[in-house]
Amino acid sequence: MTPTIRRSVAALVLSLPFGLVGSADAAGEKQTFRATLNGTSEVPSNQTKGTGEVTATYDPGTRTLSWKGSYSGLTGSVTAAHFHGPAAPGQNAGVLIPAPAATSPFEGSAALDEAKAADLLAGKLYFNIHTAENPKGEIRGQVERAP
Helix, strand or coil: CCHHHHHHHHHHHHHHHHHHHHHHHHHCCCEEEEEEEEHHHCCCCCCCCCEEEEEEEEECCCCEEEEEEEEECCCCCEEEEEEECCCCCCCCCCEEEECCCCCCCEEEEEECCHHHHHHHHCCCCEEEEEECCCCCCCEEEECEECC
16 A cells, blocks of 8 residues: 555544544434425325414434424314324324314424334424314324424
């Protein structure tokens, strides 16, 4: 090996631990998620004029998910609201986290177990608002990492 190649390999090997530490630090920071709620995201979709939005913050140190949301234009009063999962967009799943949303705006928080936290981070949760006219869900949105 030439001296130049040896120095390059040494520099690469020495930089690896620093890159790993940086990744671990980033994983420990709070993360923001968003869901845009509408009837076309429901499965099956519906023609509601209702819309909404949920913004959530996840703290991996405490495994706490905190959220705020709002909605308008629903066909009637909210009968239930939940985070569902695990499910990819276009799939249905059971309730994971109740999220009372009788009035808009609404907010709440919940401690997540390891499985729910992993589903959140993998993009496998969605938020769903139910009404009497749409008991399976009037508006829904996949919970995704905010840019």
